[in-house]
Amino acid sequence: MSSRKRFWKSVTLGEQDGLFGPELDGRPIRLPKGTVLAVPSRSLGQALVAEWSRIPDNEAFTPEQLPLTRIAGTMIERIRPDLVEARETLLRRGLDDGLCYRKEKPDSTVERVLEWLAKEGIRPIVTDGLMPITQSGDYITGLERLLAQQNEAELAALGVLTQSFGSLLLALALVSGTISREAAISVANADERRQLEVWGRDDELFRVMMTREQDTTEALTFLGFAQEG
The missing domain is CATH 3.30.2180.10 (ATP12-like)
Structure with a gap:
């Protein structure tokens, strides 16, 4: 721009x-x-x-x-006029959530996220395969219920985090305080780390990882100020 x-x-x-x-x-x-x-x-x-x-x-x-202006602008002009559509957009992303596709044994952070979701009545189907998953009606209902609890600032932060992580579930766990910023980024960067281990240094992969960290910091900073009142 x-x-x-x-x-x-x-x-x-x-x-x-x-x-x-x-x-x-x-x-x-x-x-x-x-x-x-x-x-x-x-x-x-x-x-x-x-x-x-x-x-x-x-x-x-x-x-x-x-960055704070950019997120605030999204909240004001895109989310505030239609909270229902904002929640439905996030829900669509959660129907094929990156956290549901395991490429290796899940670490403690992923297990903690799944345990928290279960307490919220959300039990996603998880696979170690490549074929798309069709989630249950109960999963969709539970996710709709959880998204309905998010205010406009939380929805704005979730939009940034979900896009960056490729996972609404991971973003929700972070915004709820279930996991830390560092733990969320570690899970989100898992694919890039595996590629680096196989292929060695790759500047583009490093750029993706650093951008994800920056996006996360900006979204959480925005939300922190918004929640202070």
Whole structure:
């Protein structure tokens, strides 16, 4: 995506109707669809201010330098208008979840995720084969129930994590606090690690792994601020 140059002198926190967002020289930031960048959490609003303040004077910047803004924008313009569709999109990803395809004996993190899911009434069919799995109606119902409990900020974070991990189940376990960030990344990076063991150093694989770590950090940072209120 093309870059733009910083054109503003000051970044301040604006507040209107219980929403908080950065203002550039006193003017609110508008997202691609015209909605004002403003969130219910003051802490997240302050984090967005800090993010825009870090752009150096008169220097070019890209959306990649504004990860919290990017996630907030998705939440505001894509998730908030239709929470049902946002949940259904995630559900579709969970119907063919990467965590259900085992290429080796599962480690303790995967077992912990499956145990947590079972307590939530979600028992996915797991295979060590390559053929697609058809999950049960009970699995789908349980996953729908769990997704219905997620608010707009959690759905936004889950969207980033699910895409990065290739697994909604792993993302849900991380957002719930069942597993740590490090444990989730370790499971998500398992395929790349196996390839590195077989083929040796591969810069592209390292890039994929580092991007996944960055995506995870950004999503959790966003969610942490959103939950602070």
